[in-house]
Amino acid sequence: MKIGQKIDTLLTPIPVVDEDVMATNIARVQAYFDEMDRDFRPHIKTHKLPSVAKLQIAAGARGINCQKVSEAEVFAEEGFDDILITFNIMGSERLERLRALNDTIKLRVVADNEVVVDGLSAAFTGHEPLDVLVECDTGAKRNGVQTPDEAVALAMHIHESGGLNFMGLMTYPPKSGGEPVAERFFTETMAKLAEKGIDCPIRTFGGSPSLFNAHLVPSATEHRAGTYVYNDRSMVREGHCTFDDCAMNILTTVVSRPTADRAVIDAGSKTLTQDLIGFTDFGYIRGYPDARIVSLSEEHGVIDLSACEDKPEIGELLRVIPNHTCVVTNLFDRMVFHRDGMVTRIEDVAARGTVW
Amino acid sequence: MKIGQKIDTLLTPIPVVDEDVMATNIARVQAYFDEMDRDFRPHIKTHKLPSVAKLQIAAGARGINCQKVSEAEVFAEEGFDDILITFNIMGSERLERLRALNDTIKLRVVADNEVVVDGLSAAFTGHEPLDVLVECDTGAKRNGVQTPDEAVALAMHIHESGGLNFMGLMTYPPKSGGEPVAERFFTETMAKLAEKGIDCPIRTFGGSPSLFNAHLVPSATEHRAGTYVYNDRSMVREGHCTFDDCAMNILTTVVSRPTADRAVIDAGSKTLTQDLIGFTDFGYIRGYPDARIVSLSEEHGVIDLSACEDKPEIGELLRVIPNHTCVVTNLFDRMVFHRDGMVTRIEDVAARGTVW
Numbered sequence: 001m002k003i004g005q006k007i008d009t010l011l012t013p014i015p016v017v018d019e020d021v022m023a024t025n026i027a028r029v030q031a032y033f034d035e036m037d038r039d040f041r042p043h044i045k046t047h048k049l050p051s052v053a054k055l056q057i058a059a060g061a062r063g064i065n066c067q068k069v070s071e072a073e074v075f076a077e078e079g080f081d082d083i084l085i086t087f088n089i090m091g092s093e094r095l096e097r098l099r100a101l102n103d104t105i106k107l108r109v110v111a112d113n114e115v116v117v118d119g120l121s122a123a124f125t126g127h128e129p130l131d132v133l134v135e136c137d138t139g140a141k142r143n144g145v146q147t148p149d150e151a152v153a154l155a156m157h158i159h160e161s162g163g164l165n166f167m168g169l170m171t172y173p174p175k176s177g178g179e180p181v182a183e184r185f186f187t188e189t190m191a192k193l194a195e196k197g198i199d200c201p202i203r204t205f206g207g208s209p210s211l212f213n214a215h216l217v218p219s220a221t222e223h224r225a226g227t228y229v230y231n232d233r234s235m236v237r238e239g240h241c242t243f244d245d246c247a248m249n250i251l252t253t254v255v256s257r258p259t260a261d262r263a264v265i266d267a268g269s270k271t272l273t274q275d276l277i278g279f280t281d282f283g284y285i286r287g288y289p290d291a292r293i294v295s296l297s298e299e300h301g302v303i304d305l306s307a308c309e310d311k312p313e314i315g316e317l318l319r320v321i322p323n324h325t326c327v328v329t330n331l332f333d334r335m336v337f338h339r340d341g342m343v344t345r346i347e348d349v350a351a352r353g354t355v356w
Numbered sequence: 357m358k359i360g361q362k363i364d365t366l367l368t369p370i371p372v373v374d375e376d377v378m379a380t381n382i383a384r385v386q387a388y389f390d391e392m393d394r395d396f397r398p399h400i401k402t403h404k405l406p407s408v409a410k411l412q413i414a415a416g417a418r419g420i421n422c423q424k425v426s427e428a429e430v431f432a433e434e435g436f437d438d439i440l441i442t443f444n445i446m447g448s449e450r451l452e453r454l455r456a457l458n459d460t461i462k463l464r465v466v467a468d469n470e471v472v473v474d475g476l477s478a479a480f481t482g483h484e485p486l487d488v489l490v491e492c493d494t495g496a497k498r499n500g501v502q503t504p505d506e507a508v509a510l511a512m513h514i515h516e517s518g519g520l521n522f523m524g525l526m527t528y529p530p531k532s533g534g535e536p537v538a539e540r541f542f543t544e545t546m547a548k549l550a551e552k553g554i555d556c557p558i559r560t561f562g563g564s565p566s567l568f569n570a571h572l573v574p575s576a577t578e579h580r581a582g583t584y585v586y587n588d589r590s591m592v593r594e595g596h597c598t599f600d601d602c603a604m605n606i607l608t609t610v611v612s613r614p615t616a617d618r619a620v621i622d623a624g625s626k627t628l629t630q631d632l633i634g635f636t637d638f639g640y641i642r643g644y645p646d647a648r649i650v651s652l653s654e655e656h657g658v659i660d661l662s663a664c665e666d667k668p669e670i671g672e673l674l675r676v677i678p679n680h681t682c683v684v685t686n687l688f689d690r691m692v693f694h695r696d697g698m699v700t701r702i703e704d705v706a707a708r709g710t711v712w
Contacts, residue, residue, distance in 0.1 A: 088611040255444040
């Protein structure tokens with residue numbers, strides 16, 4: 001694998017990222033937020049690569065979003081000095097590392113319960129104060145306080161806790177249609193906080209699929225999104241982009257044609273992952289729209305060709321657009337970038353595998 | 357993370373493997389095959405660790421089974437000298453590496469079509485001959501020739517090709533009930549080959565879930581299985597073992613309790629994977645049999661507690677038995693082993709991420 005190599009000569013299975021498509025994706029989304037005069041904070045989970053985050057910052061993004069302390073450490077080491085970690089952080093060893101990060105960069109975290117806030121407060125009292133946002137559940141049914149009243153109570157608790165600054169509200173909305181709920185949650189909470197004389201300067205909204213609906217949450221000051229940088233099949237389904245806007249393609253080879261209607265490729269769950277993300281098959285094969293990747297084992301992908309007029313031959317190279325690009329990134333130690341099918345760079349996926 | 361550390365003080369999420377449970381699993385399966393006087397060849401995909409494969413060999417296993425050339429390279433480097441690669445191998449660079457392996461160890465591969473055989477023959481003509489088995493589809497609907505007649509035709513083609521020795525038949529059966537089909541496929545093919553005067557010394561059967569039915573395929577000379585070494589929830593479902601026989605547990609922390617019936621853990625798809633393997637939820641939580649991990653995002657696991665009498669608190673450490681252990685191994689750079697809850701060793705997962 002080397003710079004200048006044609007990507008169709010790479011050993012398969014392998015994900016490759018088109019530099020130009022990625023650049024267009026970055027520019028398009030940044031322009032939308034610039035137009036609206038809203039801060040945009042890319043989530044690094046999609047690429048896990050400082051070099052790509054630098055392109056996002058150069059385009060105008062304000063800082064980055066990480067999900068774990070270990071990710072933030074990788075990016076802080078590479079010079080990123082404005083990081084939001086959108087996860088409840090617990091445990092003394094992790095809190096010590098968080099404190100070290102907060103001493104060197106502009107750091108913010110979230111919390112959705114008092115146990116987490118009390119842990120943060122114990123770790124940061126007597127040190128550089130930590131900025132904390134309250135995570136709100138606006139319909140995604142994951143983390144988050146359930147009501148504006150709960151948000152206010154937790155904000156008050158943060159406000160009154162040593163070592164912490166209450167800085168605002170954060171939500172990760174449901175895949176689609178969450179904007180009115182988030183807007184109501186934010187504005188109601190802000191009004192209640194204002195009554196108590198508590199500032200709420202940041203309201204951060206997020207998600208890739210509904211990204212171009214961010215203007216429907218006018219109370220938000222910031223948007224976070226990750227997947228848009230590469231795009232994937234789920235983003236096409238949500239109407240966010242076309243298949244041509246998918247910068248990451250997975251190159252895979254047909255290794256068997258056991259029957260007239262079955263092909264087997266060398267991309268299995270170790271490449272494509274079992275992440276259906278609402279689909280009933282495991283990726284979109286470019287050039288074979290009627291082929292369906294119906295099952296995966298670790299190194300095999302089984303394709304049903306029964307609806308296809310043209311059928312791929314043994315040895316043929318296929319390009320698959322994955323259902324969900326972020327989880328593919330996490331499986332590969334290196335990511336290959338290309339322009340017009342020639343390798344431009346090969347990057348170690350610096351924050352791959354970090355869950356701590 | 358260090359030797360002697362209590363596992364309940366490790367940063368979560370993290371998979372840990374109980375040395376004693378693993379040793380019992382290895383001994384139990386080896387005893388079954390010893391009793392039957394059948395070769396047993398463990399598949400390394402489950403652990404991807406030379407140190408564990410050495411325990412399997414020490415117990416009496418005959419060689420190892422890899423799925424990719426890159427895996428075989430890792431294990432050959434560590435001294436393993438009898439390796440079967442059960443995948444159609446294509447491409448000049450990979451075939452060169454295969455040739456290098458075949459020059460140093462006892463190597464066997466499989467093929468299910470003439471394109472692959474012709475590639476192998478071109479690469480090995482004039483070199484140390486390569487042993488090739490014909491892969492047969494006995495109901496798993498993945499790779500494999502479809503009928504004994506196809507098997508014979510491909511065996512003849514291998515037999516007549518330069519650089520190759522036809523050595524027998526291989527099948528990866530369906531999850532359950534495949535034994536009679538495999539037995540019929542093997543015996544019919546052997547009879548037809550005998551008529552043509554072609555030796556078929558190896559018939560290798562495989563799979564973990566139905567492992568203890570291997571005696572129902574008396575024509576087999578060898579069995580291959582991987583998952584049995586750690587076991588997992590799917591193996592419990594198939595009646596192969598109990599939850600107490602699952603050597604790999606995933607330690608994870610409850611980070612949120614947003615509602616009375618919802619908990620969120622720090623193990624998401626980057627830890628548990630989205631591999632449902634026939635279940636409708638993402639793992640079995642020890643001590644909370646009525647809790648269901650209903651959805652995963654990359655770093656969050658959402659648990660439905662509505663059926664639970666006792667409910668875990670924020671900060672509580674949970675032990676999850678994954679649906680499928682092999683895919684978890686592929687996500688972590690290091691694996692932690694323990695005995696009675698104290699870390700015994702921390703191993704780099706040497707063959708993690710290898711797909712080439």
